[in-house]
Amino acid sequence: MKQVNTVAGQMVPLPRNNVDTDQIMPKQHLKRVERSGFGPYVFYDWRYDQEGEPHADFILNHPGYQNSSVLVSGHNFGSGSSREHAPWGLEDWGFEAVIAPSFADIFYNNCINIGLLPVTLREAEVTELTELAHDPANQVVIDLDKQTVTCGDFQAHFEIDGHAKHRLINGLDNIGLTLQNGEAIDSYEAGRAGFKPSLG
Numbered sequence: 135m136k137q138v139n140t141v142a143g144q145m146v147p148l149p150r151n152n153v154d155t156d157q158i159m160p161k162q163h164l165k166r167v168e169r170s171g172f173g174p175y176v177f178y179d180w181r182y183d184q185e186g187e188p189h190a191d192f193i194l195n196h197p198g199y200q201n202s203s204v205l206v207s208g209h210n211f212g213s214g215s216s217r218e219h220a221p222w223g224l225e226d227w228g229f230e231a232v233i234a235p236s237f238a239d240i241f242y243n244n245c246i247n248i249g250l251l252p253v254t255l256r257e258a259e260v261t262e263l264t265e266l267a268h269d270p271a272n273q274v275v276i277d278l279d280k281q282t283v284t285c286g287d288f289q290a291h292f293e294i295d296g297h298a299k300h301r302l303i304n305g306l307d308n309i310g311l312t313l314q315n316g317e318a319i320d321s322y323e324a325g326r327a328g329f330k331p332s333l334g
Contacts, residue, residue: 135249137305141231141276143203145267145285146193153207154214155241159223169248172219173226194227198270203230206260206267212241221245231276233283235260246298247307251276253283259290278302 163175181192188195205224211234212220221244224232231251245252253276255263266272266285274285278299283290300306 135247135305135307138230138249138251138302139278141203141251141274141278143230143273144199144201144270145204145206145233145263145272145274146199146202146229147264147267148193148205148207149261149264151208152210152213155212155217155220155238156214158212158220159217164217164219169218169222170226172223173228176223176227196270201228202270203228204274204276205229205232206263207232207234208260209235209257211237212245213238216240216244218244218247221248221250225250233260233263233276246301249302249305249307251278251302253292253294255283255290255292259283259288262288263290 157180158177159172159175160178163172163178166172177192177194180189181194182188193199211232220241225248229250231253232245233253233255235257236254237245237252242252263274263283263285266274266288272285274283276283278294281292281294281299283292
C-alpha cells in the first residue's frame with residue numbers, strides 16, 4: 135500500500151447524501167478478480183444512459199474534472215453493502231481522498247485498508263468546500279500529519295483515529311501490519327512441534 139502524507143489537487147463536488155456502494159460501483163461490474171480495473175465503472179449508472187452514452191451534466195463527465203484527486207460529497211457516504219470494490223474503483227479512477235460530513239463505518243475502514251484517505255469535516259465546512267470545488271481551478275491540500283484541509287483562504291482541521299493515521303502515513307495494509315511482527319512469528323514457528331502444520 136502506498137504511503138499517504140499529503141494529498142493535493144483538484145476537487146470534484148458531489149453534494150449528495152447517502153451515496154451507497156452500489157451507486158459508487160454498480161453490481162453489474164463486479165466481474166474482475168483483480169483489485170484494479172474498476173475505475174471506468176465508478177458511478178457508472180449516473181455517468182451513462184442505457185445506451186452507454188455519457189450524461190453531459192454529470193460532474194465526472196465534465197472535461198474540467200478529469201484529473202481530480204479529491205471527491206467532496208455528503209452525509210453517510212459509502213453506505214449500503216460492504217463491497218470493497220467501491221473504494222477500489224474510486225482509487226483506480228484517480229481519487230486519493232474523499233471528504234464528507236460522515237461515512238459508513240465499513241466503507242471508511244475499507245478506504246483505510248487500501249490507502250484512500252477518508253476525511254470527515256463539519257457539514258458547514260463541506261458545504262464551503264463544495265462551493266469552492268465548483269471552480270475547477272481551485273486546488274485543495276490535505277495534510278494528514280497536521281490533519282488540515284486547505285483551499286485558498288479556507289482551512290479546517292479534521293480528526294482521525296491514531297492507528298488509522300499511522301497505517302496511512304506508513305503505507306501499512308493488513309499484510310504490512312502482520313509483517314511488522316515477522317520476528318515474533320518466525321520465533322513462534324521455530325518453536326512449534328515438527329508434526330504440526332506450518333503457519334508460514
